[in-house]
Amino acid sequence: MPRSANTARPQRRRPVTPRRRKPRRSKGGFGWFKAFFVLGAAAGLVLAVWLVLIARDLPDTSGLADVERTAAISFYDQTGRLIARRGSAHGRAATIDEIPPALVDAVLAVEDRRFYGHFGVDVIGTGRALLANLRAGRVVQGGSTLTQQLAKNLFLTPERTLRRKVQEVLLAFWLESRFSKDEILELYLNRVYFGGGAWGVEAASARYFGKTVSELNLGESALLAGLLKAPSRYSPVNDADRAAARATVVLDLMEQTGRITPQERIDAASTPIRVSRGASSPGAQYFIDWIAPQVRELAGPDHGDLRVTTTLDIVAQRAAEQSLARTMANPDTARGASEAALVSLAHDGAVRAMVGGRSYTASQFNRAVLAQRQPGSAFKAFVYASAFEAGLTPDDIRSDTPVAVGDWAPANYNGEYRGDITLREAFARSSNAVAVRIAEETGRGHIARLATRLGIESRLRVDRSLALGAYEVNPLEMAGAYAAFANGGYRAEPHGILLIEDRSGAVVYEAQPVGHERVLDDRTYARMRQLFSSVVSWGTGRNAQAGGLTEGGKTGTTNEFRDAWFAGFGGELVTVVWVGNDDNAPTERATGGGPPASIYAGFVTAAPQYGLASDPAGAPLALMPEAVEPDQPVSEIVAEPPEAEERDPIAAFLAGLGGD
Incomplete structure (x- = not known):
């Protein structure tokens, strides 16, 4: 019997099989490459833009053949030898x-x-x-x-x-x-x-x-x-x-x-x-540093190339540098001092040699001009000159025994006293006690005025320690003041410039002879010469003897052996040497009769003003094998x-x- 539509057998559903997706091809390598490419392109673009900007800011190259230069100043010594440029x-x-x-x-x-x-x-x-x-x-x-x-x-x-x-x-x-x-x-x-x-x-x-x-x-x-x-x-x-x-x-x-x-x-x-x-004397750069500002001031701001004839003697300069270097390089002779300075003047104040330190390369500080240090007993020359002006003589007797001025009681070097001695012996042996006594006797104000009259320009403290040099001076002014003791009693102004010429040879400046001012009378001058000679002959400055070339001088040593000085003269030169430490630290008992006197003796022995027959150029620069x-x-x-x-x-x- 046929089935009705309502009773029809339901159709069996086929099981649904999930569709398999095709695996996607990996794009990882291409992605990284693409990323690197993009980043590289961006970086390249940024770099290109940056280079373009830098290139646009490049300096003008049209002046390639132009030479930008400043005016050159050539410095020559008194005989025409090049010192520096x-x-x-x-x-x-x-x-x-x-x-x-x-x-x-x-x-x-x-x-x-x-x-x-x-x-x-x-x-x-x-x-x-x-x-x-x-x-x-x-x-x-x-x-x-x-x-x-x-x-x-x-x-x-x-x-x-x-x-x-x-x-x-x-x-x-x-x-x-x-x-x-x-x-x-x-x-x-x-x-x-x-x-x-x-x-x-x-x-x-x-x-x-x-x-x-x-x-x-x-x-x-x-x-x-x-x-x-x-x-x-x-x-x-x-x-x-x-x-x-x-x-x-x-x-x-x-x-x-x-x-x-x-x-x-x-x-x-x-x-x-x-x-x-001219190029073989590095220490002469101290001298050039000293006179260069003076040259610019004399020539004016708009000067061109200049030729400057100076007072320096390059042979004397080398002798000074070599003697100073030789003494200071030896610990036994330097005695704990690390620095030194030397100034040597002609009798009219012309600077013949100036060494501002052991090495210009290591330190450009010019101690010969800028170092203000206590002169110690080297100042006693002004104390005794003042006493002689007041009427005392080298043979007058004073007591070399402990002295006190109020609560101040300075002692002699090593605490030694000799009783009654002449002023000549007191000066030669550098007695502090006698120097203080005659300073109080003749007046500190008179001493200060005499020192200023001779050329000391630093401010002097007119107190009880004035007699022992308890104030600060520099070697250059000491040399200028001592010149009066060597040249007959005339004031000498230290100077370093003789002639300035421009490129065409026209004279820009020429030093004129200056009328010398008499600052010491004949009697005082003669008596001081006796005292200076005694210091070198048998006093504290015996180490400054140089085959009879040294006519006289005075040593100076400050408290705790911080500064050592020798100021001397002979022939045509007046020379002052200072030895010490830049930080004012004590030395190893260095006295004025030690390193400074040794430097002085080595210098005057070789200086041309003392009869040097030749003008050595110095050892040639030798290459190594x-x-x-x-x-x-x-x-x-x-x-x-x-x-x-x-x-x-x-x-x-x-x-x-x-x-x-």
Whole structure:
């Protein structure tokens, strides 16, 4: 029987099988690549914009041939020998054909040995320098090429920033595209600084050797190339031994890079280098510092190049420097003193020698002019001169026994007293007791007025300790005041300038003879000469004897042996020597009859005013037979001043009372 529609069998549903999704292909690698690509493109775009902005801010290069310079002042001694040059001394521009191949090779060996092979930036040298600095944790090498150095010298400031470094690279590329290698080298050698105020090889050749650049030999070329690393540090003017050592290193590098043969290196090292006479007295820079402001004041603010003839005698200057250095280098003779100063004047006050300290390179503080120190017993010369003006004589007797002025009771040196003695003996033995007695007897005010009359300009305290030099003076004014005891009793004003001329030879200033003021009468003058002679003959200044050359002098030692002085004269010179410590610390019992008298004796023995027959130029600068510095790839070294602080390597890469 057929089924009705309502009773039809329900259809069986097929089980639904979930559709399997096709696995998606991984897009991870492509995504990272795309991200890196986008980031790289963005970074490149930012870098490009940044470089465009830096390029737009590049300095104007149109003045490439212009040389910006300041007026140069050349200083000569009284006989016309060059002492120093201040300001920018630019020699004429030398062509590459005039520059000796040895100098070119020396510079490239030191500064940029791959100069002819790179395009302005030395990739190998830059990478090597960066790695070396990172390993050392400080600056040991630099990657600047000679072209980069030229770009920096011509157009940029010395600041150490990433921006400045990028500008340097861009300008180096510009120079390389605009000029040939020889032209770049020529520009560099005519603009680079060699120290001593000399810019360019021609000025440096004249400054150090008194010759043109075309006349330089191999050793002289090596010395100049060695200056580029640090002109002040390696200057033969400041340190001949260091300059010689550096020149030797340059020769070694030239041999290692095949620019010279071993025999040429030996021959160069065996040939002494003679630095020009005027450039071989570093201590004279103290004198130049003293007179340079006076020259500018006399010449006016708008002066051009000047030639200054000074009163200095370069031979006497060398003798002073050598004697001071010899005494102070020996601990037995220096006796705990670390510094010294010397001033030597002609009888009219003209400065013949001035040494302001042991080393001008180490300290430019001029102790001969600026150090205010107590003179101690050296001031007694004014005490006794005042007494003689009041009518006393060298043979008058005074008591050398303990003395007191109120509650002040100064003692003699070592506590020794001799009873009744003559004023001559009291002066020769530097008795404090007698000096105080005659000061109170003749009047402190009269003593102060006499000292001022003779040339003491520092303020004097007119109190009971005046007789023992318990106030401060400097060696220069002491020398000026003592000149009256040597020249017949006339006041002498210390001075250092004789003549100033401009570039054309026109006289800008000429010192005029000054009418000498009589400050000591004949009787006082003669009696003081007797006393000074006794000090050197048998008194506290016996060590100042120099084969009969010293006619007289006076020692001075302050409380706790902080300062030691000797002031003496003989022949045509009056000389004052001070020895002590800058921090006023006591010495190891250094007295005026010790280191100062020794320095004085050594000086006058060699000074030309005492009969020196010849005018020695000094020992020539000798190169070393072997290298004295570690071998290193100097082509990757950046010329840095010796005073430069250590910097982050990446940033640097980017960029009293008493007697004697």
